[in-house]
Amino acid sequence: MNRVSLLAAAGLTGLFVLTSGCAGLDLHLHNSSVQKPSNVALYYSVQTGDGLPVAGLTAESFYIYEDDQLISPFESKQTILNPEISVVSYIILLLDLSGSITESGSLPTLIAASSSFAERVARKHRVAVYGFDGGPKLIPVVDFTTNSKTVQSGLKRLTHRKVKDPSTNLNGAVVEATKVLELRMAKSTQPLRFGTLVVFTDGTDRAHRVSEDEMHEVLDEADMNVFVIGLGAEISVDQLARLGRTGFMKAAAMAALGSAFDQVAAQIEAAGRKFYLLSYCSPSRAGIHTLRVEAVSEGLSGSLEHQFNAEGFGPKCNPKQKPTFSVGRIRIK
Helix, strand or coil: CCHHHHHHHCCCHHHHHHHCCCCCEEEEEEEEEEECCCEEEEEEEEEECCCCECCCCCHHHEEEEECCEECCHHHHCCEECCHHHCEEEEEEEEEECCHHHHCCCCHHHHHHHHHHHHHHHCCCCEEEEEEECCCCCCEEEEEEECCHHHHHHHHHCCCCCCCCCCCCCHHHHHHHHHHHHHHHHHCCCCCEEEEEEEEEECCCCCCCCCCHHHHHHHHHHHCCEEEEEEECCCCCHHHHHHHCCCEEEEECCHHHHHHHHHHHHHHHHHHHCCEEEEEEECCCCCCEEEEEEEEEECCEEEEEEEEEECCCCCCCCCCCCCCCCCCEEECCC
């Protein structure tokens, strides 16, 4: 049966006619799972050619081909699984608590902006908060949690904090926070892991405990998402933009700080919606095959390809079976 016949059988002929020949979606495969009896699962992202996340797609938005033969959705039982069965996301909010913040009266505004950020992202991410000043160690504020109220309570306790070392150990704090993220991800029982560092500062590194090159070497090895929010005129835009390899926001004054935090939260939320965990039952029973998944959305389409081995495959497949992904880190971009 050809594609038109299969789509007609599924009641999708009109959709096929509308989108045939279209292009413009970018599908990127992040991990795959193949297991008996005949389960195949893919974790991938979908975005436009301009890099915008494509959210809200359903199982019916994807067409599955094996060796260029379209598989009927009735045969494949294709479904979109809740990614939480295989995916976990950790975020560290790293706050500059040096003298220029704690002694200037800016701390309440920073606490309010950070609390709003936590209210948004803690819904689907495990969030921790640490601070830094000129000292060599991080300042623990809140351990990883999905409870935004817990984060907000921890932040409120900073209201009357007095700085111990008024300098700014920015580079060293980024290195230490990266280590915390790596340790937490290593302990996760979920195979697919997002690690994100959100850094706020109103200056540059003054402590010189760790060089900028050393910091970037650590980040390169860690392969994490890094957002930076810079405040005021004393920051080095070039340095912070390089540090914010996933995103950089500049707030010219304290009044704009809340907006900068909201923009980072919005980027994290939007990026999360572009990921899909597609699972289906393969009709193959032996041999190596080329799988192609095509996505169709609002007149745009795109595809990805992946090879898998169906040796030993058989009947009685349940597409809701938990995938067996290999351990890996996922980047937002």
